[in-house]
Amino acid sequence: MRATLRWAHSDLRTHRGEALFLVLATAGIVASLLLATALFGYATNPWQRVFTQARGAHVWLHTDRAADTGALAALDGVQSVAGPYPTASATVAVRGTRASVELRGTAERPDVGRPLLTAGHWLDADDPDGVVLETRLARALLAQPGDTLTLPGTPRTLTVLGIADSPERRYRPGEQPGLVWAPPAAVPDPGGQVIGLRLADPAETDYAVQRAVTVLGAGAIGQVSTWEQARAEAQGDNRLLGQVLGLFGLGALLAAGLAVHGAIGTRIRGHLRDISVLKAIGFTPGQVVRVFLLQHLAYALLGAVAAAALTQALGSRVPGRLGDAVGVWQGLPGHTVALFVVPACAVLFIGATTGLAAWRAGRVPPVPLPRPAGAQGGGLSGAARRVLGLRVSRMPMGAGVRALEVRVPPALVLGWHKAFARRPRSFATVARLTLPLLLIVVAMSAWTTIDRFHSSPEQIGLPTALTARVDADADERGTRALLERDPGVAAAYPGVEVAALVPGQTATIALRGLGTRADPYPYALAEGRRAHGPDEAVAGQGLLDLLEVEVGDWVRMTVGDRPQILHIVGRSIEPENAGRVISTSLDTLRENDPRLEPALYQLRLRTGADRDEVAGRLTEAGHGRLDVHAVANPADGLSPLRGVVLGLVAVLALVGLIELLTAIGGTVRESERDLLALKAIGLSPRQITGITVTATACTALAAVLLAAALGLPLAHWLIDAQGASSGIGAGIARSPSPVLLVVVGAGAVLGAAALAAVPSARAARRRLADTLSAVA
Numbered sequence: 001m002r003a004t005l006r007w008a009h010s011d012l013r014t015h016r017g018e019a020l021f022l023v024l025a026t027a028g029i030v031a032s033l034l035l036a037t038a039l040f041g042y043a044t045n046p047w048q049r050v051f052t053q054a055r056g057a058h059v060w061l062h063t064d065r066a067a068d069t070g071a072l073a074a075l076d077g078v079q080s081v082a083g084p085y086p087t088a089s090a091t092v093a094v095r096g097t098r099a100s101v102e103l104r105g106t107a108e109r110p111d112v113g114r115p116l117l118t119a120g121h122w123l124d125a126d127d128p129d130g131v132v133l134e135t136r137l138a139r140a141l142l143a144q145p146g147d148t149l150t151l152p153g154t155p156r157t158l159t160v161l162g163i164a165d166s167p168e169r170r171y172r173p174g175e176q177p178g179l180v181w182a183p184p185a186a187v188p189d190p191g192g193q194v195i196g197l198r199l200a201d202p203a204e205t206d207y208a209v210q211r212a213v214t215v216l217g218a219g220a221i222g223q224v225s226t227w228e229q230a231r232a233e234a235q236g237d238n239r240l241l242g243q244v245l246g247l248f249g250l251g252a253l254l255a256a257g258l259a260v261h262g263a264i265g266t267r268i269r270g271h272l273r274d275i276s277v278l279k280a281i282g283f284t285p286g287q288v289v290r291v292f293l294l295q296h297l298a299y300a301l302l303g304a305v306a307a308a309a310l311t312q313a314l315g316s317r318v319p320g321r322l323g324d325a326v327g328v329w330q331g332l333p334g335h336t337v338a339l340f341v342v343p344a345c346a347v348l349f350i351g352a353t354t355g356l357a358a359w360r361a362g363r364v365p366p367v368p369l370p371r372p373a374g375a376q377g378g379g380l381s382g383a384a385r386r387v388l389g390l391r392v393s394r395m396p397m398g399a400g401v402r403a404l405e406v407r408v409p410p411a412l413v414l415g416w417h418k419a420f421a422r423r424p425r426s427f428a429t430v431a432r433l434t435l436p437l438l439l440i441v442v443a444m445s446a447w448t449t450i451d452r453f454h455s456s457p458e459q460i461g462l463p464t465a466l467t468a469r470v471d472a473d474a475d476e477r478g479t480r481a482l483l484e485r486d487p488g489v490a491a492a493y494p495g496v497e498v499a500a501l502v503p504g505q506t507a508t509i510a511l512r513g514l515g516t517r518a519d520p521y522p523y524a525l526a527e528g529r530r531a532h533g534p535d536e537a538v539a540g541q542g543l544l545d546l547l548e549v550e551v552g553d554w555v556r557m558t559v560g561d562r563p564q565i566l567h568i569v570g571r572s573i574e575p576e577n578a579g580r581v582i583s584t585s586l587d588t589l590r591e592n593d594p595r596l597e598p599a600l601y602q603l604r605l606r607t608g609a610d611r612d613e614v615a616g617r618l619t620e621a622g623h624g625r626l627d628v629h630a631v632a633n634p635a636d637g638l639s640p641l642r643g644v645v646l647g648l649v650a651v652l653a654l655v656g657l658i659e660l661l662t663a664i665g666g667t668v669r670e671s672e673r674d675l676l677a678l679k680a681i682g683l684s685p686r687q688i689t690g691i692t693v694t695a696t697a698c699t700a701l702a703a704v705l706l707a708a709a710l711g712l713p714l715a716h717w718l719i720d721a722q723g724a725s726s727g728i729g730a731g732i733a734r735s736p737s738p739v740l741l742v743v744v745g746a747g748a749v750l751g752a753a754a755l756a757a758v759p760s761a762r763a764a765r766r767r768l769a770d771t772l773s774a775v776a
């Protein structure tokens with residue numbers, strides 16, 4: 001044991017930098033995996049906790065006032081019901097911030113779908129104007145108990161009594177109105193009613209919806225929402241962040257394991273005589289294996305413990321969503337188990353890769369074998385020999401014709417030969433260095449795609465920046481003229497959005513009529529063509545998946561008691577409503593319902609216009625008749641991903657640096673045997689140094705080219721697959737600019753050459769004998 005410890009200590013002193021980078025890389029990888037675990041827990045458990053404590057309803061049905069909902073409680077599979085509650089749509093404002101809401105008349109605190117108070121108190125019968133706001137709505141309005149809400153266009157005011165969590169669909173500006181619980185007296189003229197169904201078996205949700213629609217009649221249904229939609233919205237961006245962290249964390253773990261494997265293999269080749277001496281003095285093969293295994297397990301364990309301790313102590317203090325996620329995760333039941341299991345699995349994986357490489361050390365014979373005279377791949381090829389003295393042309397020089405020779409520097413030719421002479425070993429080195437570079441290319445593509453959402457929103461389904469909602473009795477021409485009169489507005493597209501029942505009556509989708517045939521709405525299409533003719537429409541990926549249809553199919557849906565049949569001629573990129581959107585022109589919808597009037601206007605702004613200033617001017621010009629708000633950008637919730645990408649790139653760079661140092665060390669040791677021969681043929685120390693630098697640069701260049709060739713298609717596939725699964729659809733991926741790729745690739749190659757310069761220069765100036773201690 002003493003001899004083992006002395007060997008490990010000596011090896012640590014020789015490879016301090018490599019040991020430090022391995023510890024830091026392991027810490028970064030384990031921290032990424034722990035943060036991914038925290039984000040997954042944060043995405044799922046808070047909503048599940050609220051749903052369980054609130055005894056949430058699995059189905060919410062919005063119906064007209066005349067619908068007889070009494071028979072729903074007797075349906076098979078319905079355990080209990082909530083409501084029916086009268087509802088009315090309204091707009092509330094506080095301190096200049098406005099929001100569309102659903103006022104829900106509730107006499108008593110519900111038993112199913114019970115709001116969980118987080119501040120203030122429940123409704124008071126003695127306060128007919130007191131209301132309770134859903135948490136996300138209150139956060140958007142910056143409202144607290146005691147604040148007064150105004151209803152623009154009316155003299156009414158409401159007082160906030162409390163704020164409560166709810167497992168229903170969350171407030172999303174322009175998509176989903178916020179929920180406000182109010183006494184029935186505060187809803188004097190309800191526009192409909194809502195009833196919730198809690199099921200005995202949540203898996204039967206679609207069947208329950210179908211039965212409910214059959215009992216009530218399709219014409220009585222306004223909208224259907226389910227617990228699955230609410231859960232998906234609650235998980236949202238947090239789950240995506242967790243997936244990104246988990247994917248890159250596992251990729252970095254694999255790259256680190258391969259880097260450790262390569263480092264040990266290279267070290268074994270450089271210490272064959274030392275290992276033989278250890279065996280000669282009595283070390284068994286198992287003891288030799290344990291020397292390497294325990295040493296690298298100690299490095300991995302140190303990094304894993306440091307990552308777990310830092311995540312536990314400081315994770316909740318990280319600003320933003322990551323800190324919130326870690327704080328919530330630390331209070332979940334499985335937190336302690338994950339805190340031990342994730343680092344343990346990472347250490348075991350690194351230990352497994354270490355053991356495979358260390359097994360070779362146990363097979364080294366006690367008596368070192370002499371190196372074969374002609375190593376595999378050791379001779380120069382004919383092409384290489386010709387390049388060393390390349391004759392380009394003959395040209396007249398004075399009295400006769402002389403040959404003009406251009407010689408490639410020997411360091412370049414011999415360096416290229418050294419980099420790729422031992423093909424299996426060279427290819428393995430390139431492959432190990434390619435993996436972290438490939439993941440960096442994927443990370444850069446993710447960063448570029450997020451930037452595209454902000455810099456070119458019109459290319460990812462957001463051609464407009466503002467949405468203006470108007471009253472039902474607003475004049476179309478006057479409203480459109482008012483909007484387009486603003487100097488910051490380039491175009492105003494009238495539109496309407498209604499809920500439509502899908503075939504089978506198991507869910508509702510968003511049916512939109514935007515723009516006219518004379519002034520069509522500029523959809524971002526990923527497939528097919530624009531909708532020009534009658535009954536033509538474009539649909540989001542989420543709708544195509546829901547209905548199991550493709551571009552070119554006809555679909556039938558029901559709006560109230562009217563059927564609507566549309567021909568899908570294109571697939572649009574739809575970042576809203578999980579892509580469950582079908583869009584056509586307002587003229588097409590008016591052919592089915594001539595009384596239809598625009599309920600909203602999508603506003604495309606001029607270049608350079610500030611959307612907040614434009615919204616303020618339009619709100620003031622509308623005198624309370626316009627509700628103007630910014631169009632939600634999915635990338636707004638992904639801002640923490642930038643920091644995540646930077647951290648992952650740093651971790652991957654550390655892993656790549658470990659592999660690069662290993663390759664440099666192996667190249668330097670393998671050149672020691674040839675040192676005297678290179679000096680004998682007249683090469684200077686600078687030229688000998690150039691051979692190692694060129695070999696390292698060629699290896700890095702091959703890895704950069706391979707990473708770019710494989711990483712760009714992989715990044716497109718991963719990003720588009722995520723877009724398709726979220727309903728937005730494929731076609732959102734964007735590759736980094738060629739200039740950025742060239743800069744990063746050139747930086748990697750030049751950095752590798754610079755790292756190789758110092759050790760190779762030292763080796764070139766040493767006086768070494770050609771002994772058995774040379775690299776095998």
